[in-house]
Amino acid sequence: MENGNKSMNTPTNVTIKGILGTLMASIDEDKKKNLISLGMGDPTAYSCFTTNTVVQDSVVQTLESQRFNGYSPTVGLPQTRKAIAEYLSINLPYKLSEDDVFITAGCTQAIEVAVSILAKPNANILVPKPGFPIYELCAAFRNVEIRHYDLLPNKGWEVDLAAVDALTDHNTVAIVVINPGNPCGNVYSYQHLKKIAETAKRHKILVVADEVYGHLAFGENPFVPMGVFGSMVPVLTLGSLSKRWLVPGWRLGWFVTTDPNGIFKNAKTVERLKKYFDICGGPATFIQAAVPRILEDTKEVFFTRTLCTLKQTSDICFKKIKEIPCFTCPQKPQGAMAVMVKLNVSLLKDIIDDIDFCFKLAKEETVILLPGLTVGLKNWVRITFAAEPSSLEEALDRVKSFYQRHSRQQNGLN
Template structure:
């Protein structure tokens, strides 16, 4: 077993098995890259990290770049911003999100964060109390478990159902919740599954959350990146049914993950989060946390107002093309199957059939050997909560995607039971 894999599977002391709650996707990918043979001449192709800006077919709009240059050169935004965010930025985000809601958000509902990761941490921080638990989807985004561990929130996982387009197992949610449950997390469009929830399914989620007297944390970092039959519906539409915390960012839709501009928004028209003590608690957390750069915040109003639909349509068309390529190429590799064709976001989950492989023990083994032998990086399913599955990112230029799958097919043929012994 390679050293990198040992460090992950056995832990730093060689004994404890690490789980998604104590290792990040970036950490896993770093171990996979470190496992690549130093003598390998081929370029590394990563289908593991959801950073589309790494590929030339994905780039942000010049409007966004010009807005940032303008605010930087103005020399008006070199100082500290208010800890909750610049007033004009909060207003712009409120107006942007209100376009798709049956009510209007106020700037006071919006808190500007350093990417969606900080928004996740803030949401769990305000909910934490002794004995509390939170319901997280499986598979899901491992940062939630990491933040929950730091905040001493017990994690209870409910399954997403691959045979039902990765819908939430509503019955499981009801069975898991008790009087100490504070919230459930919904990621839509789905990371890592590439699903998009229908209006009716989101309504069922809101109704069960209301019945259980818990709130919904709606992770919509991939908001509007939907290219299937179902349009993106923000969870905040159901804010009058159940309190919703909406988390999002510029990162994916504008293809600028490195700008670290996100938001934490109380999409809660009934006013549950307007209680003075709750507002004070939220603001104190933001007093502790640093937000994104002031000049990036200041660019947001122009970015929202001036970005044309043609930019978004181009991104959606590319993602539709690459997701189709990904789905078609998966069919040519017998040891992996895709139960649900992606409809949104930038990733898909595929099932690994170990019975067709003669010397692969699990999904981690598959990914480490694939990296070493073929210089292709994909994420083991265990990292997102599903053992012997794989997460594949398709926000990659088509030629690189095709080359990567060609190498994965060679890897399968080399390790297949059907491979003749010499």
């Protein structure tokens, strides 16, 4: 891994959905093999990942009531903001209020809000590599410089804090921390998160905590929200219903100021936030209205079942990856829904890089993986394990067959 690089200020050329769409388009229509996509992090494509009846019934109930067909306040319905504040406060040493919560159209809009609020002349934001490319895209529209700090694959994808120190200057306004990790499948320990908070405090910058995969932890480390350290450093917490409740298409997210000392919440900033929400639309009113019941009435067994399934599929994924010689996985997934795998192109006779690998794999095996370059790492691939176990096994068996055909060592021996 190269050191943090101040020159990386160009946004990713394409979105994840864009590159996956191009990969899909490259597949021959007359292929007899069924398509298996392990590229997009949408678990609802598989029947083993479905939301529960409480979630569905809550929306039906609010829709049928005909009380939520009008506009909601631009910052979100009061009862929705209050419910999310109470939900997040369960894991914090202090209580959030509804005034700390702003409802967004998914976590993507929460990211856009965060970048917009932090934008000022010459500002830069520290973003992980690998990471989620939406940050670069949002920053490009706001003339905010992005500086990439490395995650360390051989240390559980921990933040390279030395790189953070080297990258930070007087124009740095924030550091983005994605936990549980997309695209790496890591979950940070309390101790490591505390070190990140201490580093941010030392540099007098705030933390943007991207916790869209919050609580989806099934390894050694439990999920710890970054807001736990809000008394040490201001934290902007971004999250959504999408992954934990398995409803990504509902686009219900939140932007939350976890800042008990009120450092971030000066009158000018709060007014700017409210004005920003005045010009951008949030999620449907009836979806918002369903949130209090969803948060209160969803049984723990639903979450447990999801985690058990993710643990099972992550185990299958890790085991199958080890059977493919051109792949190396530095760490077994500990959370979220995807894992990063290093691609050794020197073992392949006619593959140039990760982009070439993924396009040829799609064409020959009708399997979609995400090229690592899309998330910041050349010659890596991201594999989503939120899939039916049988489909996951078949897909990775096809990848193994693809390797065997393209291996420099085969020469027709297999």
